Amino acid sequence: MTETIIKTENLTKTYSGSNVKAVDNLNIEIMKGEIYGLLGPNGAGKTTTISMLSTRVAPSGGKAIVAGYDIIKDSLKVRKVIGVVPQDLTTDEDLSGYENLMMVASFYDVNKNKAKEKAAQLLRLVDLEEAANKHVKTYSGGMRKRLELIVGLINEPEILFLDEPTLGLDVQTRSQMWKYIRDIQEKLDVTIILTSHYLDEIDALSSRVTIIDHGKVLVTGTSEELKAKLKGDIIMMTFKTQEEAEKIKEFPNLVDVKDNGPKSVRLKVQDSDRELPNVIEFISKNQLSLTRMTVQKPSLDDVFLEYTGKGIRDAEGGGEFRQTMFNMRRLRR
Ligand SMILES: Nc1ncnc2c1ncn2[C@@H]1O[C@H](COP(=O)(O)OP(=O)(O)OP(=O)(O)O)[C@@H](O)[C@H]1O
Numbered sequence: 470m471t472e473t474i475i476k477t478e479n480l481t482k483t484y485s486g487s488n489v490k491a492v493d494n495l496n497i498e499i500m501k502g503e504i505y506g507l508l509g510p511n512g513a514g515k516t517t518t519i520s521m522l523s524t525r526v527a528p529s530g531g532k533a534i535v536a537g538y539d540i541i542k543d544s545l546k547v548r549k550v551i552g553v554v555p556q557d558l559t560t561d562e563d564l565s566g567y568e569n570l571m572m573v574a575s576f577y578d579v580n581k582n583k584a585k586e587k588a589a590q591l592l593r594l595v596d597l598e599e600a601a602n603k604h605v606k607t608y609s610g611g612m613r614k615r616l617e618l619i620v621g622l623i624n625e626p627e628i629l630f631l632d633e634p635t636l637g638l639d640v641q642t643r644s645q646m647w648k649y650i651r652d653i654q655e656k657l658d659v660t661i662i663l664t665s666h667y668l669d670e671i672d673a674l675s676s677r678v679t680i681i682d683h684g685k686v687l688v689t690g691t692s693e694e695l696k697a698k699l700k701g702d703i704i705m706m707t708f709k710t711q712e713e714a715e716k717i718k719e720f721p722n723l724v725d726v727k728d729n730g731p732k733s734v735r736l737k738v739q740d741s742d743r744e745l746p747n748v749i750e751f752i753s754k755n756q757l758s759l760t761r762m763t764v765q766k767p768s769l770d771d772v773f774l775e776y777t778g779k780g781i782r783d784a785e786g787g788g789e790f791r792q793t794m795f796n797m798r799r800l801r802r
């Protein structure tokens with residue numbers, strides 16, 4: 470993973486009629502073959518970033534090179550080498566999965582025989598062979614999302630943008646989608662840029678992640694690197710009385726301590742494996758009656774909290790599974 474495939478320099482977007490920068494001097498570099506995660510709360514600028522990189526929205530400042538092409542000067546060339554799976558559903562419900570693929574192939578001027586072959590390959594890849602000739606309106610939510618995934622691949626792109634590929638799906642269907650996304654990356658040798666609200670998704674799929682909020686990069690790294698930066702494990706404890714919960718705050722060697730509801734505290738220690746025996750000793754020496762204790766190594770949730778100052782749940786808002794009519798303009802060049 471050494472070849473750069475996307476690079477932005479101070480990429481900025483202010484929508485007309487608004488003076489808020491939806492994307493604010495964004496600098497990111499994505500390597501060929503990565504599954505790169507863009508993580509951020511509602512309104513962070515994820516979709517706007519993808520829209521600019523896929524040449525659907527013109528930047529108001531800065532530049533970006535995608536697969537060697539400038540998104541402004543060479544936008545047509547960029548479009549030929551990318552696939553986009555937008556946040557909203559786009560396939561036509563009154564057509565079959567196969568017909569949807571063939572229609573999109575025609576927008577891209579893919580030769581008909583080639584398109585047939587490709588459609589069959591893609592339908593097989595996401596286990597939609599049997600449903601291929603059924604109307605999309607008969608598909609389950611997961612099947613529909615799988616079809617959306619491969620529609621973005623019919624023109625054999627080098628880069629695939631996935632905007633919230635599992636939004637609105639149940640937990641089990643989401644983890645199935647992860648398998649398909651990994652398969653796509655490996656078997657079709659594409660670079661994937663993925664946005665998500667779901668920390669576990671980014672954790673499970675991404676080689677690297679950038680957390681953005683208010684259009685700005687807060688941090689970039691592998692999820693391991695980001696977690697390591699937090700330097701600390703969390704020990705949650707609940708006591709019988711509030712006094713006892715106060716007392717534990719006197720434990721030495723704390724990196725941080727916060728209240729966590731009535732009679733509960735959240736301690737951060739450098740290394741829980743090392744400190745836990747000392748914590749137990751402190752509790753016993755002070756005769757505190759502990760009713761509950763959990764130990765947590767940092768997760769990407771904690772990383773998010775650390776950098777944005779809010780939990781992803783607070784930031785998440787509705788997260789409705791929106792559905793829009795098929796938009797032909799989207800695909801016209
Ligand atoms: N077409 C538009 N016109 C004006 N403002 C817009 C437009 N699209 C997005 N915005 C604003 O730009 C900011 C970034 O929005 P964007 O959709 O890029 O965020 P997001 O991270 O994709 O959010 P979500 O998680 O809700 O999909 C928000 O403040 C949003 O209200």
Ligand SMILES: [Mg+2]
Pocket residue numbers: 515516517556632
């Ligand atoms: Mg979005």
